[in-house]
Amino acid sequence: MRTSKHILKPIYTLCLLVLTTNSFAQPLSAYVNMQNQVMVWDNGMIRKVDYLQPVELKVGRSAIPYLDNSRSFKIYYAGGVRTMNQGFTNEFQVSDNLVAFLNNKSLNVFDKGTTKNLCTFCTQYFVGDSVVLFFDGIRNEYKAYYNGQIFPIEGFLAGNPLEMIRVTDNIIAYNNYANQFRIFYRGNIIAQEDYAVGSFEAGRNTAAYVDANRQFKIFHNGQTFLAENIAPTTYQVGDNVVAFMSNDGYFKIFYGDSIRKMGFFTPSDIRVVDNMIAYKDPTGYFKVFYKGDIYSLESYYPDKFIMQYNSIAYVNRAGILRLFTEGETYDVTSSELENWELSYDVIKYQIGRNMFRIYYKGTDYDDQQ
Numbered sequence: 001m002r003t004s005k006h007i008l009k010p011i012y013t014l015c016l017l018v019l020t021t022n023s024f025a026q027p028l029s030a031y032v033n034m035q036n037q038v039m040v041w042d043n044g045m046i047r048k049v050d051y052l053q054p055v056e057l058k059v060g061r062s063a064i065p066y067l068d069n070s071r072s073f074k075i076y077y078a079g080g081v082r083t084m085n086q087g088f089t090n091e092f093q094v095s096d097n098l099v100a101f102l103n104n105k106s107l108n109v110f111d112k113g114t115t116k117n118l119c120t121f122c123t124q125y126f127v128g129d130s131v132v133l134f135f136d137g138i139r140n141e142y143k144a145y146y147n148g149q150i151f152p153i154e155g156f157l158a159g160n161p162l163e164m165i166r167v168t169d170n171i172i173a174y175n176n177y178a179n180q181f182r183i184f185y186r187g188n189i190i191a192q193e194d195y196a197v198g199s200f201e202a203g204r205n206t207a208a209y210v211d212a213n214r215q216f217k218i219f220h221n222g223q224t225f226l227a228e229n230i231a232p233t234t235y236q237v238g239d240n241v242v243a244f245m246s247n248d249g250y251f252k253i254f255y256g257d258s259i260r261k262m263g264f265f266t267p268s269d270i271r272v273v274d275n276m277i278a279y280k281d282p283t284g285y286f287k288v289f290y291k292g293d294i295y296s297l298e299s300y301y302p303d304k305f306i307m308q309y310n311s312i313a314y315v316n317r318a319g320i321l322r323l324f325t326e327g328e329t330y331d332v333t334s335s336e337l338e339n340w341e342l343s344y345d346v347i348k349y350q351i352g353r354n355m356f357r358i359y360y361k362g363t364d365y366d367d368q369q
Helices: none
Strands: 004-007 010-013 029-032 038-042 045-050 063-067 072-077 080-086 089-094 098-103 106-111 114-119 122-127 131-136 141-146 149-155 165-167 171-175 181-185 188-193 199-203 206-210 216-220 223-228 234-237 241-245 251-255 258-263 270-273 276-280 286-290 293-298 306-308 311-315 321-325 328-333 339-343 346-351 355-360 363-366
Touching (some): 029 346, 029 355, 063 089, 098 122, 114 131, 114 141, 122 165, 131 165, 149 171, 165 199, 171 199, 171 206, 206 234, 206 241, 223 241, 241 276, 306 339, 311 339
Antiparallel strands (some): 004 258, 029 038, 038 045, 063 072, 106 114, 141 149, 171 181, 181 188, 199 206, 206 216, 216 223, 251 258, 270 276, 286 293, 311 321, 346 355, 355 363
8 A cells, every 4th residue: 555655844853862762572471360360471571470369460571570479569571570579569560561559559660670769659550561650748859760760840839630641651741830842762851832721632752732832742752753733633652653533534544754645535433552553444344554554454354353562363253363473474373262361562462271272473382391
């Protein structure tokens, strides 16, 4: 499929001394088997890490935090389990790189094997892949944790919460107490607009918003682009990508500092998750835009599918569990499934009562190997 595109000129450039790209090892996966044991898939190996069913377990890309059967808080990381405390943790969240957890009201972060206390009285917090935004109830101040440091974000004596905040992978976008639109990115607060913005969304390295003049702007990798002179009818933001319906009826995608005109049609269903844009084209085909290319997955649009990171998983009409990941399509299994789940780019699925399997990039793994 050929699409037209035009290169956007930045409104201004933010100078960054170092531009980094994330490079990840294989993601993790975990499940509880029929013996109520906690099994972790890591680097192609399935290992037993706990003998009793946990109270709660969550899977991140580099760590797996859980409350064990006695409510001790543990984190699987780098091949081993670490006991963080015994019975003090009441809430936790996990992302690609970070685990944030509350011990009563004390907020802590686990980052690359190191634990740091962020504040002793936290009343609100949000976790991204590499950033945590939290409200310090002692100082009545919003702060951000990023790259091992704590940055002041916004202070206000009344201690009222900010009304509009978006915290994503590595961006915090918000209207501050002075009704100004700000973006926290790579340790810097960027004075994006000197007024509040009524509509904005954000993803990795990317934010999109409609300004006071009803112009559509996109912030990406430290630069701001004027995408449209008139606000779009709808828009969604993912990781380094923005999908929107322009005011003149065209479906468009921003990617790689340019806008691609996909066609004069309105997708009846469109989802933007992480690196992917899935949509139904005018002929009813199931298509996905992934890192600059368009893939046609099915001649129909599935009723149910799951998107995460670089992958889309669904059971097709032939009863086959199918996985699109990083531009390749795999038929995982045609067996009748008890259940299945996609986390990051890994599928874990269950056949019958006692067979659990992991599928990643064309390879099947089970705990009998």
